[in-house]
Amino acid sequence: MSHFNIGDTVETIDDVIKGVVESINGSNITMLSDDGFPLIFAAHELVLIADDIRVSNYEIAQIKREKEIPKKRKTTVQKIKERTAPKMEVDLHINQLMKNPKSIGKFEMLNLQLETAKRQLDFAISKRIQKVVFIHGVGEGVLKEELGYLFGKYDNVKFYDADYQKYGLGATEVYIMQNF
Secondary structure (H helix, E strand, O other): OOOOOOEEEEOOOOOOEEEEEEEEEEEEEEEEEEOOOEEEEHHHEEEEEEEOOOOOOOHHHHHHHHHOOOOOOOOOOOOOOHHOOEEEEOOOOOOOHHOHHOOHHHHHHHHHHHHHHHHHHHHHOOEEEEEEEOOOOOOOOOHHHHHHHHOOOOEEEEEEEEOOOHHHHOOOEEOOOOOO
């Protein structure tokens, strides 16, 4: 506990009230505020203020110089979130796979699309690419069913419908579990 004397300049801890000690009665101190009102506080509610705080021009100049020095900004490297990580896209639309799709039948088209999907999936596994999106279109759903059958043969593959907002119902996303 601080020791106060009559005439000391004090300030309250909880409020912004400043004044001079007028009288001391045990642990109660009567303070004459700067506004001229006598106020009574317990000694633990007051702090002694030094009257003669002096700051030299040199100290002021030092503080000004410190404030003028630009602070280094912290640069944060943002990690790519898994859902926004670049992924491999394979478009299985027949017009993307061959120049003249009308020259072959539907069975050959389906086999070409499935062979392309298998080749691209094997490539992604060998290159340790974690996500592949196969764009198959909506159609009658035959290619989507066959892709599901193909992906089901792989032990380290999970597959599900790709992002609806980006691909609609015409794409399947494949997640390849890698053993690192």
